[in-house]
Amino acid sequence: MSNQATPDRFISPKQQSEDKRLAGVLRPQRLLEFTGQEKLKTNLAILIEAAQGRQEPLDHILFHGPPGLGKTTLAHVVANEMNVNIRITAGPAIERAGDLAAILTNMRAGDILFIDEVHRLGRAVEEILYPAMEDFVLDIIVGKGPGAKNVRLKLPRFTVIGATTRLALLTAPLRARFGAAYRMDFYEQAAIEQIVLRGASIFDVPVATDGASEIARRARGTPRVALRLLRRVRDYAQVRAEGQIDVETAVAALNLLEIDNLGLDDLDRRVLRAIIEKFGGGPVGLDTIAASISEEPDTIMDVVEPYLLQLGFLERTARGRVATPHAYKHLGLTAVSAPNTPPIQPGLFSPSSPDEA
Numbered sequence: 001m002s003n004q005a006t007p008d009r010f011i012s013p014k015q016q017s018e019d020k021r022l023a024g025v026l027r028p029q030r031l032l033e034f035t036g037q038e039k040l041k042t043n044l045a046i047l048i049e050a051a052q053g054r055q056e057p058l059d060h061i062l063f064h065g066p067p068g069l070g071k072t073t074l075a076h077v078v079a080n081e082m083n084v085n086i087r088i089t090a091g092p093a094i095e096r097a098g099d100l101a102a103i104l105t106n107m108r109a110g111d112i113l114f115i116d117e118v119h120r121l122g123r124a125v126e127e128i129l130y131p132a133m134e135d136f137v138l139d140i141i142v143g144k145g146p147g148a149k150n151v152r153l154k155l156p157r158f159t160v161i162g163a164t165t166r167l168a169l170l171t172a173p174l175r176a177r178f179g180a181a182y183r184m185d186f187y188e189q190a191a192i193e194q195i196v197l198r199g200a201s202i203f204d205v206p207v208a209t210d211g212a213s214e215i216a217r218r219a220r221g222t223p224r225v226a227l228r229l230l231r232r233v234r235d236y237a238q239v240r241a242e243g244q245i246d247v248e249t250a251v252a253a254l255n256l257l258e259i260d261n262l263g264l265d266d267l268d269r270r271v272l273r274a275i276i277e278k279f280g281g282g283p284v285g286l287d288t289i290a291a292s293i294s295e296e297p298d299t300i301m302d303v304v305e306p307y308l309l310q311l312g313f314l315e316r317t318a319r320g321r322v323a324t325p326h327a328y329k330h331l332g333l334t335a336v337s338a339p340n341t342p343p344i345q346p347g348l349f350s351p352s353s354p355d356e357a
Contacts, residue, residue: 026199026227027073029080035198036191036223037070040182044074047180048081057110058082058159059179060133062118064167066306068224069184071163075114078161086112091120097128101140104132109156118162119169126174133160133177165302186221186310189213199227200245205234210247218254220263220307232257262311262330267295269331271304272313275323276333283320 028034031041031048051058058078063071072088079086087103094100094115107113115121121129131137138153162178164170175181187195193209193216200207207230215233219226236253237245259265274292275282290297305321308314313327328334 026202027076029077031077031081034070034074034077035194036187037074037184040074040184043180043182044078048078051082057084057157058112060160060162060177062162062164062170062175062178062181063184064164064170064181065184066186066222067165067302068222069186070223071184072114072116074184075112075161075163079112082110082112084110084112084159086114088114088116091115091117094121094125096122097124100125100128100132101138104128104138104155104158105153107156107158110158111156112159112161114161114163116163117165118174119164119166121174126171129160130173130177186307187223188221189216192216192219192221192223192226195223196226196230199230200234203230203234205230205237205243205245207245208247211245211250214247214250214254215245217261218259218263221310225263229254229257229259263307264330267293268304268308271295271300272308272323272327272331275314275321276328276331281328282315282322283317284322285320289321 031045034041047058047061061078063074065071075088076086085108087107089103094103103113128139131139132155136155136157138155140151140153160178162170167175193212196212196215196219197207197209200212211233215229216226219229233245233250233253236256237243237249240252241249257265260269270293271289274289275284278292279288286297286301290300305314305316308327309316311326312324313330315322315324
């Protein structure tokens, strides 16, 4: 199955090369500069202040939730608030236990080790990480066979911050070693608007409030998507609107990108139409949906489904995925058995999130 179109999606929450290049410029440095996730920020502020009051390193922290919501950014913010160094790696990058040992032996007291995609750590690597997180020791096997010896090295007290989009794939022993676990949810539209306005000021591009609201409405509650759309609207405004972003310019630019007023793009609509038109609205299995539109199941589950579930366009059942009456209405299709439903309000999300697969 082909997955060629996915990296080019403007509304994909996955980090793209341009996002990575501009991250240092756009990333807030302190908790006060970080917009949204108010409850999480309050809990973090208490955690940080308590650790500083005791003059101790922070407890290990786990951030989990859909991609693009600021897990990496928060790790940098925590490091800045604690005034310590942060070392960054990712689960797939640590292939051998020796790779992790090399990182840990270079940690200093209070330092933060940020592990993105922590659920993708190998089992052998996890076995090294357990005592390092719990007892701050590193167990190394020297030699082979009957003459092998276990050497235990003491490590300075440090903090591991893990980030994952798939909490269910994190092993129970590793999850238990994080003293604080925080769920990151999609952002309210008002928070996304503030992020767009802040990004526009950094890019030095004039944007009207209604223009920022239109970009935020289509950003799927995700800051990374909002800032990416802002850059594309800025390009359109520079070429066709004398550089000024107002609501008309934003609508024209985003319509040209085929991103509708709820932030759905062609892939989202193809998933919904496949369920409705090919399989009678469901229930239908994930693999069957993926095969019918030539996409990867993981792409649909990780990138497409969370937002459709949040909008109430899709339901997960024991028998498969089911399109809701809201989805029929949005696509302008008629569902014979669909009851009357209230209109969807763009940008308003419930506090709960879909279960992570």
